[in-house]
Amino acid sequence: MIELSGVTKCFNSGKPNRFTAVEEVSCVIEPGVVTVLKGPSGSGKTTLLTLIGCMARPTSGRIVLSGFPTLPPLGDGGTGRVDVSSLPERFLTGIRRATFGFIFQHFNLVRGITVLENVMLPAYPTGEVRGAVRKRGMELLEMFSIGRHASSRVDSLSGGEMQRVAIARALINNPSVIVADEPTAHLDSRLSREFMEIVGSFRSEGKTILIASHDPLVFDSPLADRVIGMRDGRIVAGAPPS
Amino acid sequence: MRKSSAFILVTLAGAAILCGLLLGHARYGQARDRESLEAAAALAGSLELTDLCLFTEACYTRHPAMADLHAPFQDHPLALEHFPSGSLLTPPPFPARPHEPAH
Amino acid sequence: MNRLIERHRGIIDFACSSLLRRKGKNISLVLVYTLMVAVVASVIFFVQALKREAALILKEAPDMVVQRMVAGRHDLIPLSYGEKIGAIRGVGAVHPRLWGYYYDPVYRANYTLMARGDGGPAEGRVVIGSGVARTAWIAAGDLLTLRSAAGDPTLLQVDAILPDSSELVAADLIIMSEPDFRAFFSFPAGKATDLALTVANRSELATIAAKIVRQFPDSRPILKSEMLRTYESVFDWRGGMIVVILGAAILAFLIFAWDKATGLSAEERKEIGILKSIGWETGDVLLLKTWEGAIVSLTAFLFGTILAYVHIFFFSASLFAPALKGWSVLYPRFSLTPAVDPYQIAVLFFLTVVPYSVATIIPSWRTATADPDAAMRS
Numbered sequence: 001m002i003e004l005s006g007v008t009k010c011f012n013s014g015k016p017n018r019f020t021a022v023e024e025v026s027c028v029i030e031p032g033v034v035t036v037l038k039g040p041s042g043s044g045k046t047t048l049l050t051l052i053g054c055m056a057r058p059t060s061g062r063i064v065l066s067g068f069p070t071l072p073p074l075g076d077g078g079t080g081r082v083d084v085s086s087l088p089e090r091f092l093t094g095i096r097r098a099t100f101g102f103i104f105q106h107f108n109l110v111r112g113i114t115v116l117e118n119v120m121l122p123a124y125p126t127g128e129v130r131g132a133v134r135k136r137g138m139e140l141l142e143m144f145s146i147g148r149h150a151s152s153r154v155d156s157l158s159g160g161e162m163q164r165v166a167i168a169r170a171l172i173n174n175p176s177v178i179v180a181d182e183p184t185a186h187l188d189s190r191l192s193r194e195f196m197e198i199v200g201s202f203r204s205e206g207k208t209i210l211i212a213s214h215d216p217l218v219f220d221s222p223l224a225d226r227v228i229g230m231r232d233g234r235i236v237a238g239a240p241p242s
Numbered sequence: 243m244r245k246s247s248a249f250i251l252v253t254l255a256g257a258a259i260l261c262g263l264l265l266g267h268a269r270y271g272q273a274r275d276r277e278s279l280e281a282a283a284a285l286a287g288s289l290e291l292t293d294l295c296l297f298t299e300a301c302y303t304r305h306p307a308m309a310d311l312h313a314p315f316q317d318h319p320l321a322l323e324h325f326p327s328g329s330l331l332t333p334p335p336f337p338a339r340p341h342e343p344a345h
Numbered sequence: 346m347n348r349l350i351e352r353h354r355g356i357i358d359f360a361c362s363s364l365l366r367r368k369g370k371n372i373s374l375v376l377v378y379t380l381m382v383a384v385v386a387s388v389i390f391f392v393q394a395l396k397r398e399a400a401l402i403l404k405e406a407p408d409m410v411v412q413r414m415v416a417g418r419h420d421l422i423p424l425s426y427g428e429k430i431g432a433i434r435g436v437g438a439v440h441p442r443l444w445g446y447y448y449d450p451v452y453r454a455n456y457t458l459m460a461r462g463d464g465g466p467a468e469g470r471v472v473i474g475s476g477v478a479r480t481a482w483i484a485a486g487d488l489l490t491l492r493s494a495a496g497d498p499t500l501l502q503v504d505a506i507l508p509d510s511s512e513l514v515a516a517d518l519i520i521m522s523e524p525d526f527r528a529f530f531s532f533p534a535g536k537a538t539d540l541a542l543t544v545a546n547r548s549e550l551a552t553i554a555a556k557i558v559r560q561f562p563d564s565r566p567i568l569k570s571e572m573l574r575t576y577e578s579v580f581d582w583r584g585g586m587i588v589v590i591l592g593a594a595i596l597a598f599l600i601f602a603w604d605k606a607t608g609l610s611a612e613e614r615k616e617i618g619i620l621k622s623i624g625w626e627t628g629d630v631l632l633l634k635t636w637e638g639a640i641v642s643l644t645a646f647l648f649g650t651i652l653a654y655v656h657i658f659f660f661s662a663s664l665f666a667p668a669l670k671g672w673s674v675l676y677p678r679f680s681l682t683p684a685v686d687p688y689q690i691a692v693l694f695f696l697t698v699v700p701y702s703v704a705t706i707i708p709s710w711r712t713a714t715a716d717p718d719a720a721m722r723s
Contacts, residue, residue, distance in 0.1 A: 055622065055717045089627065097624035108619045112366040117359075121620070124355035125629035127348035130244065169623065245361035246354040249640060256647035263654045264690070268683035271658065275682040278510030279401050285507070286514050287405030289459060290442060290541045292572050294399055295476070295516045298455045298673045301446060304517070306579065307572035308410065308539075310565065312417040327671050331579055 002029035002052055002177075002208075007061035007085075009047050021047035022058070023233040029210060030226070031067055031176075034203055037212040038219040038238075039230035045212035046181055048230070052210065053179045054084050054096040061085065068176040070098035097122065101170030103180040107162050109154045109169075116141065116150040119169045126173075133172070140168040144198070160191040167198065177208045184215045192217045199223055297327035306331050353636075356629065360636040363616075375641055378601065382649025382697055383656070385594045389689050390657040391665060392580045394681040399576040402514050406572055407541035409550060410442075411557060412565045421536040426561055430540065433556055435549045441537030443526050447491060447519070454480045454674040458519045460526035468522045471501045476516030476675045478506045489519070494531040501525070509678070516677040598696065602704035609708045617709060621717035630713040631706055638705030639698060646697040650690070658683045 009022040022044045029035050029052065037045040050056045051063060065071060066081040084092060109118050119137040141147045144164040149157060154165060163183065170178060178199075184192040192215065200223045202209055211218060219227050229237035285291075297303035302313035303324055314321075314328070364371045411430065413422040424441055431439040443460035456477055466472050471489060483489060489501045507515050526532065544550055554566040609617075617630055625633075656664060661679050670676045 050717075093624065093626040102622060104622070108622060110616060110619060113359075113362050117362065121359070122623040122625075124359055125352055125625055125632075127350075127352035127355070129347075129351060130355070173624070244354070244358055245365075246357035249357055249361055250354075253643055253647065256644070256651065260647055260651055260654075263651065264685045264687075267654075267658070268685045271683040278508075279398065279682065281508065282511045282514050283402045283405045285511050286402050288464070289461065289515070289518075289520070290407050290440060291514055292403070292406045292410060292567075294402065294513050294576065295457075295474075295518075295677050296513075297669075297671065298457075298476075298517050298675045299671060300455075304446070304455065304457065307575045308412065308419070308567065310414075310419075313419070325671050327669075327673075 001031050001065075001067050003062075003064045003066070004028070004052070005062045005064075007048075007051060007058045007063060009044075009051060009056070010059045013059065021233055022051065025061070025233075025235055027228060027235060029208065031208045032203065032206050033225035034199060034209040034211065034223055035226045035228065036219045036224045037210070037230055038214065038227050039236075040214055042232075043230040044233035045230055047233075049179050049181055049210065049212050053100045053102060053177075054087075054092050057092075058085050065095070065099070068099050070176055071095065097126070097173055099176050101173065101175035101178050103163070103166050103170050103178065103183055105182040105185055107166040109162060109165060111155055112153065114151050115146070115154055115157070115165050118154055118165055119172055122169065122172050136174075137168070137172060140171055141165075144168055159186050160194075163187065163191070163195070175207075177210065178202055180209070180211045180213075182213055182215075183211060184213065184218055189217065196221050196223050297324070297331070299324045299327060303327040303331055353632075356633050357636050357640070360633055360640055363633075364637060364640060371641065374601075375644055378641065378645035378697075378701075379649040379652065381594055381597050382645050382693070383652040385591065386650045386653030386690075386693060387656050387662070387665070388590055389686070389693065390653055390684075391662050391681070393686050393689070394657065394684040396577070396580040397684040398513060398682060399580070400573065403573055403576065406569055407440075408544040408547075408569050409542040409554065410567045410572075411540040411542065412567065413539075413561075413563055414565050415563065421533065422539055422564070424535050424537055426564065427537070427540050429560065430542065430557055433553055433560075435544055435546060435553050437543035437545050440541045440543075442539050442541050443523060443532070444538050445530055449481065449491075452480050452674060454517075456517050456519050456675070458521065458526065458529070460523040461520050462523050465520060465522055466504050468525055469500075469502060470504045470522075471525075472505050472507060472518075472520040473503055474507045474515040474518040475509055475512055476677055477519060478503075479678075480675045491519075491529070493529045499525075499529055509680075512677045513679070517675050595696075598700065602700050609712060613709075614712050617712045618715070618717065621713070621715070627713050630709065634705045634709045634713070635702050638702035642698040642701040646694055649697075650693070654683075657681060 005026050007022060007025045008020065011019045011021060025044075025048060037048060039045055047056075051058050062083055063085045064081055064083050071082050082095065084095060087095070110121065113121075116134070116137050119140060120133050123133045138147065138150060141150055144167060146157075146161055146164050146168075149161060149165075154162060157165065163186070180199075183195055187195065196218065199209055199211070203223070203225075211224075213219060218224065227238050228235055292307045293305045295304065300314075302309035411422065411426070413420050413426070422441075427439045427441055430436060445458050447456045447458050448454075449456060454477075473483065473489065478484065481489070483503055483506075485503055485506050487503050489503055491499050491501065493499045501521065507518065521529070527534070542553075544553060550568050550570075554568060557564055557566050620630055620633075621627075656662065658681060661681065666676070666679070
């Protein structure tokens with residue numbers, strides 16, 4: 001479960017171009033379900049995702065993670081509740097690496113290296129034995145039917161194949177939470193539906209999924225358990241009381 | 243093969259060759275040449291030589307140990323500087339007055 | 346421990362990938378850097394080897410040589426000085442030395458002519474150095490023709506050629522008998538070029554020299570330690586061209602490091618952003634950049650130094666020969682004995698590897714420490 005209380009994120013504070021991306025957001029992201037953040041561009045969805053995913057810290061407010069098996073027993077006596085809004089970067093990165101898997105809008109794959117290397121990349125600095133990581137990577141590629149591309153460069157793949165590489169990469173460290181930012185932006189309808197099916201399979205494995213999208217195929221899908229509407233950095237619909 | 247393995251192997255091979263040369267070959271070379279160096283030293287001793295034959299262009303480049311501060315001027319007032327020996331051979335580190343402690 | 350090794354190996358993997366991605370640029374970088382290291386290391390090895398040989402060969406040089414100066418020029422010394430010097434307490438023996446220079450107009454080479462009394466060649470015969478034999482195309486048994494001071498051609502039979510091992514000290518020598526020498530140069534009787542002294546007690550050298558100068562104010566005694574010090578200063582770092590070469594090399598090193606240190610391309614910046622967004626910490630990114638620098642500089646150091654060693658000790662410094670030969674026609678064949686100064690090699694290692702690896706971190710610092718959410722926005 002992810003609890004947000006009064007989370008605010010300001011950019012360039014103190015300067016004339018000060019800009020509040022997220023304002024006083026309070027909500028609860030339930031574990032094991034698919035939550036969709038819906039809203040037009042500029043509504044602060046992406047910023048909220050970065051805050052939840054421990055990529056940035058909020059200007060004010062609290063974000064508490066609990067109940068994920070990958071959380072270290074910090075904080076209150078082993079109950080697994082961690083306030084990530086005030087953790088130093090060292091611990092934040094460890095939590096992020098183990099708990100979250102990101103799928104970016106533009107895929108963010110590294111050009112010039114192979115597909116398999118891209119998938120294994122998040123695990124390189126952890127010191128895990130290469131053989132095990134490689135095996136997991138191949139399994140993930142097979143799972144998404146792109147095993148035959150393992151040794152190809154990413155530049156030679158189609159949009160749909162690239163997205164599957166991005167998904168496989170997000171899963172390499174076996175995270176509990178999958179975060180996707182506008183995943184269907186570069187996909188046609190067929191591929192978008194296939195993507196939602198993959199999301200469904202994650203849910204049946206017990207993973208928590210968080211998607212930001214303004215694509216009706218996503219937020220109107222039957223798989224979307226909860227839809228939170230956002231506008232101008234605030235929640236306007238769908239958030240249960242925290 | 244993993245790229246890091248290839249790099250580590252190449253680096254270790256290079257380091258091994260370098261150590262082999264610097265330690266092994268150097269020692270071997272010194273042992274091999276010891277006799278000829280001693281023969282050269284004996285010759286220098288019997289002929290009472292004071293200098294190595296490195297640059298044979300001028301008297302002060304051929305016998306720098308015998309040369310003094312005036313030696314380069316003895317050739318010719320308009321003599322061109324011998325290159326590169328002139329740049330390599332610094333004036334003798336002798337004190338201005340002989341047999342005072344050198345600075 | 347295993348985890349640490351695996352972590353570094355993983356990062357080296359990606360560093361190699363990154364370097365190989367810009368193959369052309371990085372390969373030429375490694376090549377140029379290797380060449381630079383090779384030049385500097387060649388100078389180090391060359392100088393070290395010569396220094397060692399000079400010290401070994403010249404340890405048999407005379408304890409003291411006494412010259413005579415007239416009007417600031419080296420003039421001939423009367424043998425009577427020698428007799429009086431021989432009487433000074435502490436002086437073992439006084440050997441007058443007869444030697445001089447001869448310019449051969451045919452081959453435009455300078456030879457050093459020496460007279461040797463006992464044990465030397467008979468009258469009319471000479472022993473020549475291997476450099477003379479090479480320059481004038483002479484073998485043992487041939488006739489050597491020299492023009493005497495009076496202008497007459499003098500024919501001398503070559504008895505023997507000095508062995509190759511003596512190249513460094515005797516390549517340009519022509520050794521003849523004393524009567525031949527005096528006749529050839531119209532050398533005034535009762536004089537010698539200089540005097541070589543044997544002194545038993547080393548600590549008395551300075552005192553004896555002072556006494557000689559007091560007795561003969563126009564004399565100039567040269568101690569053995571001063572002769573050796575001349576060669577030490579020739580091979581010293583502070584000497585002439587060596588400083589220039591080193592200065593140029595250090596400048597080149599700095600230019601490389603500066604080029605690395607001044608900026609990251611947009612592509613590299615994006616890549617760091619991606620790495621941070623998929624879970625790499627700042628420390629991981631900086632380690633990656635350091636390894637990128639270290640891979641290039643380590644390779645350059647190892648292969649540059651190996652190249653330099655092979656150049657100096659297997660190929661006798663053939664690339665330096667034209668530069669060092671200068672105007673000389675007669676140039677000794679260097680076959681140097683390997684001599685290694687580990688301190689200088691260590692300094693070269695640190696200068697090659699450390700600044701470059703560190704310089705690679707500088708431009709990446711800002712990007713590496715930025716929050717990863719920047720990647721989300723790209």
